[in-house]
Amino acid sequence: xxxxxxxxxxxxxxxxxxxxxxxxxxxxxxxxxxxxxxxxxxxxxxxxxxxxxxxxxxxxxxxxxxxxxxxxxxxxxxxxxxxxxxxxxxxxxxxxxxxxxxxxxxxxxxxxxxxxxxxxxxxxxxxxxxxxxxxxxxxxxxxxxxxxxxxxxxxxxxxxxxxxxxxxxxxxxxxxxxxxxxxxxxxxxxxxxxxxxxxxxxxxxxxxxxxxxxxxxxxxxxxxxxxxxxxxxxxxxxxxxxxxxxxxxxxxxxxxxxxxxxxxxxxxxxxxxxxxxxxxxxxxxxxxxxxxxxxxxxxxxxxxxxxxxxxxxxxxxxxxxxxxxxxxxxxxxxxxxxxxxxxxxxxxxxxxxxxxxxxxxxxxxxxxxxxxxxxxxxxxxxxxxxxxxxxxxxxxxxxxxxxxxxxxxxxxxxxxxxxxxxxxxxxxxxxxxxxxxxxxxxxxxxxxxxxxxxxxxxxxxxxxxxxxxxxxxxxxxxxxxxxxxxxxxxxxxxxxxxxxxxxxxxxxxxxxxxxxxxxxxxxxxxxxxxxxxxxxxxxxxxxxxxxxxxxxxxxxxxxxxxxxxxxxxxxxxxxxxxxxxxxxxxxxxx
Numbered sequence: 001x002x003x004x005x006x007x008x009x010x011x012x013x014x015x016x017x018x019x020x021x022x023x024x025x026x027x028x029x030x031x032x033x034x035x036x037x038x039x040x041x042x043x044x045x046x047x048x049x050x051x052x053x054x055x056x057x058x059x060x061x062x063x064x065x066x067x068x069x070x071x072x073x074x075x076x077x078x079x080x081x082x083x084x085x086x087x088x089x090x091x092x093x094x095x096x097x098x099x100x101x102x103x104x105x106x107x108x109x110x111x112x113x114x115x116x117x118x119x120x121x122x123x124x125x126x127x128x129x130x131x132x133x134x135x136x137x138x139x140x141x142x143x144x145x146x147x148x149x150x151x152x153x154x155x156x157x158x159x160x161x162x163x164x165x166x167x168x169x170x171x172x173x174x175x176x177x178x179x180x181x182x183x184x185x186x187x188x189x190x191x192x193x194x195x196x197x198x199x200x201x202x203x204x205x206x207x208x209x210x211x212x213x214x215x216x217x218x219x220x221x222x223x224x225x226x227x228x229x230x231x232x233x234x235x236x237x238x239x240x241x242x243x244x245x246x247x248x249x250x251x252x253x254x255x256x257x258x259x260x261x262x263x264x265x266x267x268x269x270x271x272x273x274x275x276x277x278x279x280x281x282x283x284x285x286x287x288x289x290x291x292x293x294x295x296x297x298x299x300x301x302x303x304x305x306x307x308x309x310x311x312x313x314x315x316x317x318x319x320x321x322x323x324x325x326x327x328x329x330x331x332x333x334x335x336x337x338x339x340x341x342x343x344x345x346x347x348x349x350x351x352x353x354x355x356x357x358x359x360x361x362x363x364x365x366x367x368x369x370x371x372x373x374x375x376x377x378x379x380x381x382x383x384x385x386x387x388x389x390x391x392x393x394x395x396x397x398x399x400x401x402x403x404x405x406x407x408x409x410x411x412x413x414x415x416x417x418x419x420x421x422x423x424x425x426x427x428x429x430x431x432x433x434x435x436x437x438x439x440x441x442x443x444x445x446x447x448x449x450x451x452x453x454x455x456x457x458x459x460x461x462x463x464x465x466x467x468x469x470x471x472x473x474x475x476x477x478x479x480x481x482x483x484x485x486x487x488x489x490x491x492x493x494x495x496x497x498x499x500x501x502x503x504x505x506x507x508x509x510x511x512x513x514x515x516x517x518x519x520x521x522x523x524x525x526x527x528x529x530x531x532x533x534x535x536x537x538x539x540x541x542x543x544x545x546x547x548x549x550x551x552x553x554x555x556x557x558x559x560x561x562x563x564x565x566x567x568x569x570x571x572x573x574x575x576x577x578x579x580x581x582x583x584x585x586x587x588x589x590x
Contacts, residue, residue, distance in 0.1 A: 011088050
């Protein structure tokens, strides 16, 4: 890396210089007033030598007020661990992967001279990546952007006319790709500024744009060729600059020698963090919405409760939260609460000291909470947790502290807690078998995963995926499946959800002779639910036809309600007026 690039990434170039601070003797009340006036969410706490010794945040102050400690000094409530000390000459590349939200910058005398949060770090890295991609001729990475970005990507020429438009954008705004290309971007995308970007040549990163009423984070990057502004690319970015990191590395892989790539990879740990969520298969609206919500909540510290029937993929979503969070450098520890004997629960979660009970290991043993330090602990089937342990877990979540069995030392909880259940916890609260206060503590954000029978359109995609994967697993020639067999599988209830579907496909791959799986190969209990007639259309086409008929009826109804006013009808449908005209033409209603 060149000397100039090293300097560009130094902490001193991105830190908040001489931040506001608090002192040990300050009261909770005065500190809260100061935070409000400064419009910040935390303050470094300084010692007598102006050295940082702690941090006080809004959440800590809220806990103090709840415990009637408003007139007490902040010393009692501040944290001495939720920050990391760095120097002005440190590089952002060295600290971005550390599992901390706050970084205090000190000089050689250990005096506080600045502060960094995740926002400043991401801003610095984003600027660096953008400059690097421009240096490597951004027009050359256009095909990589379109093929790698799983969020919306639109490209315009120097006149602001859309020349490329990927499927993700098409699905999001409800305009077909073929209808978008060749049209002015301002007619297709709400509140866009992309046509101004191609005039000004000024990039915009991480700006908010309202699209169909939803606030979206977008990047707008001008495209240059031999010094001439030739267009611009707009990207919907839900994961900060992670997508840009991936695009940049794929560009390097295509333009540089493999040996050079291995020595120059910049963000390899971070880039792998999306892998789990990308393995969640489905185009159903509810699954797409859940994936968007997962990306959002992963960046926070909010407790998440994942609900859904057995086999729906709750652990996949939990792993996705871990991978996309700043805890992803730590371990992911999964605990099945339904598989632990009641008398072993406490020692399994919290560990035990030597001699705590008969048979205790020499030297003691760490529990799951300790093993998950700096990572994520996933408490699956939390509805099976004994009530005694519910009380202890609530205390741990409130105080962020726990003790080993037989121990006296307080251990700080340094892991994110994610929970899941296939039971109705609200009903359990009403019946008195699950603590109400624990329920509300773990259920700040709920991710409710729908059963497979509620997302029938995803069944053919899942079948195709598992056919390919299982044939590879057993090194067999890839098998095909007939429309009639798919139609029958789509009609089955799938109470075992995706896990049951995967098992059925594995069984069919192993036992079916030849390379084609037909209706006759399916288990009898699935064939019994098959309709007596065979549809004239394939399952996918038949479903599409039914959806089109429903959409046509809805449009006719809303046009009648709007007295023929197409703008009002489009608003009620939640689509752009241009999109409505396309649909009217499609269904012969013009």
